[in-house]
Amino acid sequence: MKKQLKAILIIIPLLIAVAISLTIILPYFKQPSHPPPSKGLVYIYIDSSIYNGLTSEIQQYETDVNTQGYDTQIINWTSSNVAILKQNLTNAYPLGLEGAVLIGNIPHAIVDIWGQYASDFYLMDLDGQWDDLFPPYGMPESHSNGTGDMYPEIWIGRINPSSLNNLNHTQAYKDYFARNHAYRISTLTRPHKALLYIDDSWSQWYDEYLSNFTAYTDIDCYWDNSTTTPTNYLNNLTQNYEFVHILVHSTQQDHYFGIGNPPSEGYVNYVNILNTNTAPLFYNLFACSACDFTSSNNLGTQYLFSNSSLVVVGSTKTGGMNMYQSFYDELKIGKIFGDALKTWFRDPNYGPYGPWFSHQNSMGMTILGDPLLTIL
Numbered sequence: 001m002k003k004q005l006k007a008i009l010i011i012i013p014l015l016i017a018v019a020i021s022l023t024i025i026l027p028y029f030k031q032p033s034h035p036p037p038s039k040g041l042v043y044i045y046i047d048s049s050i051y052n053g054l055t056s057e058i059q060q061y062e063t064d065v066n067t068q069g070y071d072t073q074i075i076n077w078t079s080s081n082v083a084i085l086k087q088n089l090t091n092a093y094p095l096g097l098e099g100a101v102l103i104g105n106i107p108h109a110i111v112d113i114w115g116q117y118a119s120d121f122y123l124m125d126l127d128g129q130w131d132d133l134f135p136p137y138g139m140p141e142s143h144s145n146g147t148g149d150m151y152p153e154i155w156i157g158r159i160n161p162s163s164l165n166n167l168n169h170t171q172a173y174k175d176y177f178a179r180n181h182a183y184r185i186s187t188l189t190r191p192h193k194a195l196l197y198i199d200d201s202w203s204q205w206y207d208e209y210l211s212n213f214t215a216y217t218d219i220d221c222y223w224d225n226s227t228t229t230p231t232n233y234l235n236n237l238t239q240n241y242e243f244v245h246i247l248v249h250s251t252q253q254d255h256y257f258g259i260g261n262p263p264s265e266g267y268v269n270y271v272n273i274l275n276t277n278t279a280p281l282f283y284n285l286f287a288c289s290a291c292d293f294t295s296s297n298n299l300g301t302q303y304l305f306s307n308s309s310l311v312v313v314g315s316t317k318t319g320g321m322n323m324y325q326s327f328y329d330e331l332k333i334g335k336i337f338g339d340a341l342k343t344w345f346r347d348p349n350y351g352p353y354g355p356w357f358s359h360q361n362s363m364g365m366t367i368l369g370d371p372l373l374t375i376l
């Protein structure tokens with residue numbers, strides 16, 4: 001018995017020691033878990049003249065986009081030639097390019113299709129044909145399928161405060177990237193609530209707009225003609241909304257409320273946006289030319305570099321996103337802004353194959369801000 005007891009007393013600690021050792025050692029022999037497949041490739045172009053001042057911001061941004069699941073490439077860009085930029089994007093498409101973020105003065109195309117305007121759609125449609133047929137050369141007048149189609153293959157977003165003469169550009173970049181990171185790590189948040197603001201010319205269809213705004217269930221909708229005024233709108237911009245969609249007449253620098261020119265209810269201009277303590281994070285401006293980023297102090301850029309703003313969707317020309325369910329259906333399920341806009345372009349009611357009026361209204365669509373963000 002004594003021998004047996006001795007043996008047990010020796011074996012038990014031995015077994016315990018082996019068990020402890022195995023729990024420490026075994027994990028090292030486990031098959032490494034596979035990382036999730038990449039969501040694709042994102043090119044981050046940065047204007048070489050501002051790169052050195054923003055290296056830590058760009059590094060953080062790239063890390064955040066990697067964390068989101070994308071492969072990235074930072075491209076220190078010097079050329080002012082938009083054709084070279086487009087070739088660069090076209091070359092990357094077979095490598096899995098999903099889209100590009102353009103930071104600073106990265107070239108843009110001017111097209112001459114239903115007016116002359118800056119077109120980021122030109123950079124998004126990589127396999128369609130854009131023909132420059134008539135002088136002045138340098139502005140395509142014709143968009144066709146070519147050997148591909150007229151749909152966008154990739155998305156584009158611009159982060160560039162340089163059209164504004166009323167704030168410090170370096171600080172504007174730093175603030176933008178700080179809040180972009182803050183949003184991504186959930187230290188910048190808003191209640192999941194939206195403002196739908198419909199001025200007089202569109203108010204009769206308010207119920208359709210409201211039903212198309214599918215990304216939100218909690219929506220404050222203003223559509224009564226005498227309620228929708230500059231003062232009321234600016235006051236609403238200080239409220240704690242996550243998203244604002246506005247339908248209002250506009251130029252690059254002024255929203256026109258009411259009817260006529262001068263507008264019966266007055267203006268909201270870029271100075272008003274600059275001086276308002278805006279709270280929302282995201283804007284969709286159905287407001288002609290408000291996102292013409294080539295125009296000094298354009299409204300879209302002013303919204304983007306105000307307070308907490310992260311993304312402004314709008315048009316560089318007349319039009320914008322009129323009916324919009326396909327866009328908001330995508331945002332609702334957590335798609336990024338870039339993909340949501342790409343899907344909207346494929347909606348048979350809008351985009352390049354839609355009826356001519358919707359088609360021409362969609363040609364100037366652009367994203368100011370980070371196209372990789374989601375509302376979820």
Ligand SMILES: [Ca+2]
Binds near residue numbers: 125127148149150151
């Ligand atoms: Ca295409």
Ligand SMILES: [Ca+2]
Binds near residue numbers: 225229
């Ligand atoms: Ca009104």
